[in-house]
Amino acid sequence: MTEQREQNAIGERYLLNFNTDDIPYEFYDVVIIGSGIAGVYTALSIPKTANVLIITKETIEINNSVLAQGGIAVSLDQHDSPELHFKDTIYAGAGLCNDTSVKVLVSEAAENIATLCLYGVNFDRDETRRLSLTREGAHSVNRIIHTGDATGKEVCDTLVSAVSDLENVTIKECTYAIDIITENNVAKGVLTTDAGAKQPKAYYAPVVVCASGGYGRLYTKTTNPEVATGDGAALAFRAGAELMDLEFVQFHPTVLFHPQNNSFLISEAVRGEGALLRNINGERFMPTYHDMAELAPRDIVSRAIFQEMQRTKAQHVYLDITHKDRDFLKRRFPTIFNKCLSYGIDMSK
Ligand SMILES: Cc1cc2nc3c(=O)[nH]c(=O)nc-3n(C[C@H](O)[C@H](O)[C@H](O)COP(=O)(O)OP(=O)(O)OC[C@H]3O[C@@H](n4cnc5c(N)ncnc54)[C@H](O)[C@@H]3O)c2cc1C
Incomplete structure (x- = not known):
C-alpha cells in the first residue's frame, strides 16, 4: 500500500x-x-x-456471463494451435496485450473446455461428434465453440446446477x-x-x-x-488492491437498433456466418476499412460503423444476412431470430 x-x-x-x-x-x-x-x-x-x-x-x-451469445475461443481444429491463437490475439490487441496473460489464455483453454464438457455443458457438435467451430472477428481460423446463440446461458445453467x-x-x-x-x-x-x-x-x-x-x-x-x-x-x-488497464473496455460492434430495445447484442457469430455491414444507403463498407472486412478486430469494426454513421448522417447501419436460408438462421441463431421477430424484424428478409 x-x-x-x-x-x-x-x-x-x-x-x-x-x-x-x-x-x-x-x-x-x-x-x-x-x-x-x-x-x-x-x-x-x-x-x-x-x-x-x-x-x-x-x-x-x-x-454478464449468462448473456454471452457467440461462444468461446479455443484452438481445437487440426489446422489451429495455441501459437496461432496467441498470434491472432496479440494482433487483435494492437500489441497492447500482456503476453503472459495471453499465453495462459491460449494454452489453458482446451483443458478448461474439457472440464466444462465434463460438467455437462452441451456445446454444439458436428456429425462426427466433434465440437462445432465457427469464426469470429480477428480469428484467422474457425475456433469458436458455441451452444446455438446462447452459449453463456448453457454454461451458466450447467455450472450453477x-x-x-x-x-x-x-x-x-x-x-x-x-x-x-x-x-x-x-x-x-x-x-x-x-x-x-x-x-x-x-x-x-x-x-x-x-x-x-x-x-x-x-x-x-x-x-x-x-x-x-x-x-x-x-x-x-x-482494500489496497492494485488495479490495472481500467481504460480497456470493449465496445461490441453490433446491437439491435430499435425504439423499444437498443441494448440487445447481435452476436459477432452472425458476421462469422457471413453477415455484411451496410450503411444507410445499402452500401457495404467494411472492405474499405480493413482487409478482414466484417471480421476485423472489434475495435476497428466499431470505429468503422461510427465513422460511417457520421459520414452518412445516420443513427444506425444495417447488418445483412438475407442471403442465408431462413431455416438455417432459425436453427443457428434461435435467440436472435426470435428476439428480432418480436420487434417485427425478419432476419431473412
Ligand atoms: C451481451 C454480452 C455478450 C457476450 N458474449 C460473449 C461471448 O460470446 N464470448 C465471450 O467470451 N464473452 C462474451 N461476453 C463477455 C463475457 O460475458 C464476460 O467477459 C464474462 O461473462 C465475465 O464473467 P465474470 O464472472 O467475470 O462477470 P459477470 O458474469 O458479470 O459476473 C459478475 C458477478 O458479480 C456480482 N457482483 C458485482 N458486484 C457485486 C457486489 N458489490 N456484491 C455482490 N456481488 C456483486 C454480479 O451480480 C455478478 O453475479 C459477452 C458479454 C455481454 C454483456
Whole structure:
C-alpha cells in the first residue's frame, strides 16, 4: 500500500462506519464475490474440504456471463494451435496485450473446455461428434465453440446446477459486498448488506475472491445488466488492491437498433456466418476499412460503423444476412431470430 493510500485508510478506508463487535458474522474458508462464470467456476475448482460462500448482489443468474451469445475461443481444429491463437490475439490487441496473460489464455483453454464438457455443458457438435467451430472477428481460423446463440446461458445453467449440488458451497443471493475487511493490509472477510437489513453483516474468511465482473453500466449505452457497475473493482481498490488497464473496455460492434430495445447484442457469430455491414444507403463498407472486412478486430469494426454513421448522417447501419436460408438462421441463431421477430424484424428478409 502506498503512503497516500495509508493516509486515506484513516478516513476513507470503508464506505460505512461499523464496529466488528456489533454486527452479525459468519466464518468460511473462502468467500467469493460474484456468481458469474468466474465466481462459480472458482467455487467448483476449490477442494471439497473447504467451506465456500458465494455472495451475489442480485439473483444468481443476473450477470454478464449468462448473456454471452457467440461462444468461446479455443484452438481445437487440426489446422489451429495455441501459437496461432496467441498470434491472432496479440494482433487483435494492437500489441497492447500482456503476453503472459495471453499465453495462459491460449494454452489453458482446451483443458478448461474439457472440464466444462465434463460438467455437462452441451456445446454444439458436428456429425462426427466433434465440437462445432465457427469464426469470429480477428480469428484467422474457425475456433469458436458455441451452444446455438446462447452459449453463456448453457454454461451458466450447467455450472450453477453443479455448484448448487455441492454441500461445501453456500450461495447467498441479493447480498451486496460493500467492502473487503482488512487487517494489516491482509483480507480478512467481506462486509455486506442485503435487502431489508438494518445493519451490515461480516463474512470472515482467510481467502476472498473478487469475481465481481466489469463496469459497462458506467456508459449510457451498454449491453451489460444492471449489476455491472464496477463496485467490485472499487472495493478491491479501497482494500489496497492494485488495479490495472481500467481504460480497456470493449465496445461490441453490433446491437439491435430499435425504439423499444437498443441494448440487445447481435452476436459477432452472425458476421462469422457471413453477415455484411451496410450503411444507410445499402452500401457495404467494411472492405474499405480493413482487409478482414466484417471480421476485423472489434475495435476497428466499431470505429468503422461510427465513422460511417457520421459520414452518412445516420443513427444506425444495417447488418445483412438475407442471403442465408431462413431455416438455417432459425436453427443457428434461435435467440436472435426470435428476439428480432418480436420487434417485427425478419432476419431473412
Ligand atoms: C451481451 C454480452 C455478450 C457476450 N458474449 C460473449 C461471448 O460470446 N464470448 C465471450 O467470451 N464473452 C462474451 N461476453 C463477455 C463475457 O460475458 C464476460 O467477459 C464474462 O461473462 C465475465 O464473467 P465474470 O464472472 O467475470 O462477470 P459477470 O458474469 O458479470 O459476473 C459478475 C458477478 O458479480 C456480482 N457482483 C458485482 N458486484 C457485486 C457486489 N458489490 N456484491 C455482490 N456481488 C456483486 C454480479 O451480480 C455478478 O453475479 C459477452 C458479454 C455481454 C454483456
